[in-house]
Amino acid sequence: MAKKATKAKTKSTKKKQPFKISKQNKIILGSLLMLFSIALFFSFISFYFTWQDDQSLLSEFHDRNQEAQNLLNKFGAAVSHFALYKGFGLASLIITALLFLTGLQLFLSLTKQGLLRKWIWGLLFMIWISIALGFFAVEQPLLGGLVGFEMNDFLQDYTGKIGVFLLLLFGLIFILVRFFDFNPEVFLSYFQSKKTSLAAELEGKTAADTTIRVDLEEDQPVIVDTYTHKKDIPPLVKEETEKTLEVTAPVTEEVEEELAMKVEKVVEEKEEKDNIADKLVEDFGEFDPTLELGNYRFPNLELLDQHGATGGITINQEELEENKNRIVETLKNYKIGIAQIKATIGPTVTLYEIVPDAGVRISKIKNLEDDIALSLAALGIRIIAPIPGKGTIGIEVPNKNATIVSMRSVIASSKFQKAEMQLPIAFGKTISNETFVVDLAKMPHLLMAGATGQGKSVGLNAVLTSLLYKKHPAEVKFVLVDPKKVELTLYNKIERHFLAKLPDSEDAIITDNTKVINTLNSLCIEMDNRYELLKAAMVRNIKEYNVKFKARKLNPHDGHKFLPYIVLVIDEFADLIMTAGKEVETPIARLAQLARAIGIHLIIATQRPSVNVITGIIKANFPARIAFRVTSKIDSRTILDAQGADQLIGRGDMLFTQGNDVTRLQCAFVDTPEVEKITAYIGAQRGYPEAYELPEYVGEDSGTSIDYEISERDSMFREAAEVIVTAQQGSASLIQRKLKLGYNRAGRIVDQLEAAGIVGPFEGSKARQVLISDLAALHQLLENEKN
Numbered sequence: 001m002a003k004k005a006t007k008a009k010t011k012s013t014k015k016k017q018p019f020k021i022s023k024q025n026k027i028i029l030g031s032l033l034m035l036f037s038i039a040l041f042f043s044f045i046s047f048y049f050t051w052q053d054d055q056s057l058l059s060e061f062h063d064r065n066q067e068a069q070n071l072l073n074k075f076g077a078a079v080s081h082f083a084l085y086k087g088f089g090l091a092s093l094i095i096t097a098l099l100f101l102t103g104l105q106l107f108l109s110l111t112k113q114g115l116l117r118k119w120i121w122g123l124l125f126m127i128w129i130s131i132a133l134g135f136f137a138v139e140q141p142l143l144g145g146l147v148g149f150e151m152n153d154f155l156q157d158y159t160g161k162i163g164v165f166l167l168l169l170f171g172l173i174f175i176l177v178r179f180f181d182f183n184p185e186v187f188l189s190y191f192q193s194k195k196t197s198l199a200a201e202l203e204g205k206t207a208a209d210t211t212i213r214v215d216l217e218e219d220q221p222v223i224v225d226t227y228t229h230k231k232d233i234p235p236l237v238k239e240e241t242e243k244t245l246e247v248t249a250p251v252t253e254e255v256e257e258e259l260a261m262k263v264e265k266v267v268e269e270k271e272e273k274d275n276i277a278d279k280l281v282e283d284f285g286e287f288d289p290t291l292e293l294g295n296y297r298f299p300n301l302e303l304l305d306q307h308g309a310t311g312g313i314t315i316n317q318e319e320l321e322e323n324k325n326r327i328v329e330t331l332k333n334y335k336i337g338i339a340q341i342k343a344t345i346g347p348t349v350t351l352y353e354i355v356p357d358a359g360v361r362i363s364k365i366k367n368l369e370d371d372i373a374l375s376l377a378a379l380g381i382r383i384i385a386p387i388p389g390k391g392t393i394g395i396e397v398p399n400k401n402a403t404i405v406s407m408r409s410v411i412a413s414s415k416f417q418k419a420e421m422q423l424p425i426a427f428g429k430t431i432s433n434e435t436f437v438v439d440l441a442k443m444p445h446l447l448m449a450g451a452t453g454q455g456k457s458v459g460l461n462a463v464l465t466s467l468l469y470k471k472h473p474a475e476v477k478f479v480l481v482d483p484k485k486v487e488l489t490l491y492n493k494i495e496r497h498f499l500a501k502l503p504d505s506e507d508a509i510i511t512d513n514t515k516v517i518n519t520l521n522s523l524c525i526e527m528d529n530r531y532e533l534l535k536a537a538m539v540r541n542i543k544e545y546n547v548k549f550k551a552r553k554l555n556p557h558d559g560h561k562f563l564p565y566i567v568l569v570i571d572e573f574a575d576l577i578m579t580a581g582k583e584v585e586t587p588i589a590r591l592a593q594l595a596r597a598i599g600i601h602l603i604i605a606t607q608r609p610s611v612n613v614i615t616g617i618i619k620a621n622f623p624a625r626i627a628f629r630v631t632s633k634i635d636s637r638t639i640l641d642a643q644g645a646d647q648l649i650g651r652g653d654m655l656f657t658q659g660n661d662v663t664r665l666q667c668a669f670v671d672t673p674e675v676e677k678i679t680a681y682i683g684a685q686r687g688y689p690e691a692y693e694l695p696e697y698v699g700e701d702s703g704t705s706i707d708y709e710i711s712e713r714d715s716m717f718r719e720a721a722e723v724i725v726t727a728q729q730g731s732a733s734l735i736q737r738k739l740k741l742g743y744n745r746a747g748r749i750v751d752q753l754e755a756a757g758i759v760g761p762f763e764g765s766k767a768r769q770v771l772i773s774d775l776a777a778l779h780q781l782l783e784n785e786k787n
């Protein structure tokens with residue numbers, strides 16, 4: 001089924017891509033069209049010389065012994081006959097020109113704009129020319145072709161010769177105006193300018209001293225004389241106006257007046273819609289990050305077990321009835337009447353929803369939690385009063401026979417298969433037996449806690465399995481931290497597919513607490529780098545970035561690359577905080593605060609949910625939390641900010657919150673052999689040459705040439721030196737254990753020991769060499785230093 005689903009998925013993604021011709025194919029097609037059009041052109045021309053010889057051959061086209069005179073032999077004779085004789089006559093040559101232009105456009109990968117216009121106008125020309133030749137060259141029917149002849153015949157029957165002539169004239173004007181942008185004014189102005197220059201020449205005067213007579217009586221401004229209306233005083237200017245004024249005007253002005261202005265046609269700039277990115281996408285298609293492992297096959301459902309849960313949940317009617325009666329009775333004992341009761345059967349617990357009689361205080365029922373548990377003789381009863389958004393009170397009672405929720409059933413569910421999420425996770429099933437799927441990218445980080453043996457590791461495996469079933473190796477990478485060294489080692493097999501690691505480190509799965517600090521800091525660098533990329537790409541998050549990158553709008557030469565999601569999983573977080581404290585907390589807090597936008601998501605699991613492990617700063621940045629069964633109400637409060645996790649029944653029974661509501665879920669069960677099969681399946685496929693490389697982090701105190709002052713040595717320096725010399729083993733962890741020091745302090749002491757010449761330089765994973773053979777020699781050395 002998974003196969004089917006993935007097939008369907010690839011089909012649908014294929015569908016989305018529009019049909020595009022690649023650049024190479026365009027060149028091939030373009031040249032084919034051009035050559036064909038040239039051949040056709042010459043064949044058409046030769047038809048006019050050979051048609052009489054070839055005519056009889058047309059009926060014997062299939063006879064190989066016959067040969068035609070046409071340049072393209074029988075094919076040319078047949079096509080030309082069809083196009084010229086039966087078609088548009090001489091005008092058919094336009095077709096060859098259009099074919100040539102189309103081929104050229106393809107060959108040079110020019111935009112298709114304007115091509116359609118050329119074809120439409122070309123065909124119009126063809127029709128017009130064909131009719132015109134049919135009209136004027138009646139004696140030569142081959143010039144107009146059958147179309148020209150028939151059209152003429154048809155039109156003349158209705159409009160007569162004059163009508164056809166007028167129609168042809170109109171067609172010509174139409175073509176001249178619309179296609180050639182013919183403007184009669186241009187003609188007029190042309191003739192006018194001709195006329196003036198001719199007149200000037202006739203007068204025989206040079207252009208420079210052309211004298212123009214201006215009759216003032218015509219052109220003078222109208223002066224309204226107020227006096228003339230009242231008294232009969234002759235106007236002063238009158239005498240003047242009667243004279244003829246001679247004005248010598250520079251000829252240029254004169255010419256300018258007469259010249260009709262030619263308005264240059266505004267050339268509309270074409271909008272360049274297809275920029276380089278579009279062109280790249282057109283030529284090569286969208287960038288496909290999965291192409292490098294194009295043959296990667298997603299794990300199939302057969303790798304997962306049913307865990308005996310084939311028939312769904314089996315309902316024990318008797319048990320239901322019994323529990324209902326007991327609830328009603330217990331409440332009755334405390335004088336609480338019930339108006340209504342309803343049961344919803346889940347895989348591990350059954351929810352009894354009750355509506356109490358009017359006037360019953362909810363707190364009263366809530367206080368009876370232990371009494372109801374006693375009367376039902378069952379562990380793990382949880383009372384939800386009231387159920388948010390329902391107005392009822394819920395009593396969750398564990399089923400006598402819990403049903404295992406297999407990972408297979410949740411992965412196979414359509415809810416998970418159809419989930420259009422960035423990082424979908426199928427956790428398990430809700431109390432109403434619905435598959436519960438959430439998006440890790442939206443959470444954006446997850447905190448998991450639960451006492452030992454309650455299902456944390458299974459929960460982590462469920463998360464990783466969900467992602468393995470849904471994501472391609474190019475899309476997600478895991479950074480796995482496993483201090484217990486046994487839980488996540490199975491994932492070693494998919495190192496070259498799904499894991500990320502520090503450069504030069506041997507194992508991708510981090511089991512050494514000291515390396516965790518480097519990895520976390522390296523992730524911080526990766527985060528900063530990714531933010532820089534996002535800034536350069538002017539996008540706000542990884543999703544937009546990757547969309548832009550796939551659309552080839554980001555240039556890989558500028559450092560842009562497809563960014564996979566990174567999921568950091570830390571098992572036994574308490575252990576890490578105990579040994580490294582602030583050094584881990586600070587980068588984790590930074591990542592938790594900032595990494596959501598750039599696709600780094602944290603999953604932290606811990607056995608001990610005490611406040612010094614889950615500090616305020618961590619809690620504030622992990623809104624999504626999962627609680628498996630914990631031992632105390634306080635622990636429950638630390639994780640969920642609510643009680644209830646102490647009432648769970650274990651074995652994958654869990655509470656999930658994403659900030660507001662708490663949902664009870666049964667975690668999907670995936671056993672170690674199943675994980676082994678999945679990782680082996682993926683691991684057997686071709687992977688990347690290396691695990692995904694994280695940026696290198698150079699620790700602050702990783703330098704080896706430290707010249708420590710004797711006065712600045714640690715107070716435990718002497719004791720540490722003795723421990724090292726006695727054990728003849730130069731390791732920081734030995735000092736940590738024997739002297740009960742933190743990692744950092746032990747590391748500093750080792751550096752000081754190196755500076756003092758007691759141990760050798762750092763040698764990678766091996767312990768340092770001890771340069772002093774015994775305690776006596778050590779004391780000697782330290783005494784000498786003092787002097």
Ligand SMILES: Nc1ncnc2c1ncn2[C@@H]1O[C@H](COP(=O)(O)OP(=O)(O)OP(=O)(O)O)[C@@H](O)[C@H]1O
Binds near residue numbers: 453670
């Ligand atoms: N979802 C589940 N459904 C059924 N059984 C489960 C489920 N989860 C866990 N179990 C049972 O509980 C056992 C312990 O689970 P798991 O190893 O996950 O505990 P844990 O919390 O990781 O313990 P620790 O912290 O000691 O590693 C499993 O071997 C399995 O038998």
